[in-house]
Amino acid sequence: MLNALIVVWRESLEAMLVIGVLLAWIARQPEPAPLRRGLWAGAAGGLLLAALLGAATFLVQSELQGEALEIFQIVMVFVAAALIVQMVLWMRKHGRGMRRELERQAGQASGALGVGLVTAFAVAREGAETVVFLYGLGLESGGGALLANAGAAATGFVLAAATAWLIARGSRLLSYRTLFAISEVLLLLIAASLLAGGIDRMIGMDWIPPLLDPVWDSSALLDDGSGIGRVLADFLGYRARPSASVLIGYLVFWSLTLWALWRTGRRPAAA
Template sequence: MGAPLFIVWRESVEALLVIGILYAWLRRENLLLLTKQLWIGTALGLLLAGLLAVAFWVAGSWFAGSGGEWFFTIMMFVASLLILQMVIWMHRHGSGMKKHLEQEAAESLHKSGGGFGILILAMLAVAREGSETVVFLAGIGAQQKGTSIGLFILGGVVGLLLALLTFWLLQKCSKIIAWKWFFLISEFLLLLIGGGLMISAFDKAAAQISDYDLPEWLFNFMDNALWSTSWLVPDNSTLTGLTGYHAEPSLMQVSVILLYWLCAILLCNISFTKNPSTK
């Protein structure tokens, strides 16, 4: 429940921020008559994300056996990389997101000569956030296979309610709780989940290829434990799902998580260097 709750919470807050920016721009420009197009675009964006979710569900139900395992492995891998890409994008463009959205809204309105441009802009923005959420949840679902679907859905519902509350609080208390800190903290937690997904993807891939005749060093790389911290923090499905923690990690698992965080740190620092205004 924890990872789905956090993913839905975080992505919903970002989607609400996008809608809020567009609505505030329409009000400032005395274009409130176009709010209908804004809400239609928002609904269409949610519909597109819903269709993607159905497509993933159908695809997952079609695959069975080894093919299904590889499908879920790829889903976790893609979700992990998408989280990394999203965090890097936010570091590079987050501070200018409001200005960029307003410029796009003005250009869309000018080109379309009506509210159609606003509708498309809202649809694409919401569809992007919704699609990211679907991919993340698909990866987490593959990682936590066997978890009660009821708990998974409950986590999503609670996450959405918390997102509405968080957005309201950040809007009302922006001088006390800055958006910058919300994004920094949530991005760190997203990277924890992304690293956990990457480890799970490699674990599942290792399980698939272990049936083949492989060199002994490769088996040792994938399976032999480097140390044990089970005396301090034993393996826990929730902790593993959120962070990729293993009480007895192999060299493969340690290498994967170190490489993931190294890429995140280096690429985010490059983003800061190219965009000093985001500091």
């Protein structure tokens, strides 16, 4: 549930900041009214595209059975984890110049239609990522947590709106860079948790060997089936009885991710 809240908060905040940047740009134009209508029409169109993706995802799932369904779900879990990492890396690389890039795209767009398309693409991208993330998180949480995840997603959206409003007001309590730096860490922890869940599913299907299972047993100290242990399992991918395959997956994930973050952080300095 916490994972869904964080993901929706981050994705919704990005979309709202994009809209805020474009609204500020529109306010400086000679005839802002039609451009503003085009922006809101584009935002609605982007949300519609994301909703259609969500409907298509569940339609595909309903048509699959047995091993085909399991393959689809495992692939979606890994895609969600990969998208989270890609999103963090993309924002690291382009976040500082995102305002200038959006204004450039809006300036090159042809009137209200062009601004609407720029907005629709930005909102649809964030919405599509959210759909994939929530689907992957829902699979890891189980069907019984669907209502709780929906409530967490709604809460995340409300918190994103409040955060965007405070940033727009120039609140000294909130720093855009600090918020996104903290959210980067949280999102990468969620991605690692999704990865662990996907590997566990593959082991359960006998697609990969556990190698050594378990490597240790800490269930007497902190069980991952209930209480704090369950929260850590959902949020951090904690395993009281981890297999060697899961631990290797963790090692590879964090090694590659930290290397990519280091490399992305060096590029502006090198340039």
